[in-house]
Amino acid sequence: MNFSVHFDDETIARLNRAVARVGLTRNRVISLAVQDWLARNEEKDWPQALKNHFSNPAPELAEDTLDFQAWREALPAEDAGPRW
Structure with missing residues (x-):
């Protein structure tokens, strides 16, 4: 355009x-x-899997339970210095 x-x-x-x-x-x-x-x-948004997880009042009972450990890969390494 x-x-x-x-x-x-x-x-x-x-x-x-x-x-x-x-x-x-x-x-x-x-x-x-x-x-x-x-x-x-732009407005940031949560991933759909995370929104689905927290929209359920009893997420531990859901068939597709969210694997929180998978999110650790997105975190910086402990020795990466300050996180500000």
Whole structure:
């Protein structure tokens, strides 16, 4: 989909200098910037298996009990330093 975005003259000048330096098109830089912004700002959600597990008042009775140990792989190693 195409649409127009309007920038002030100083922003256009800065963008032109940046694309000349890195060798990308203005459209590509703008597209990458929007994708990066969305990745950082989109609403995060819990995995469906976890939502299903906690929506059940007695999850231990469910046939497909959630394996919490499998989630440990996503945690940083103990010696990975601070987690802030």
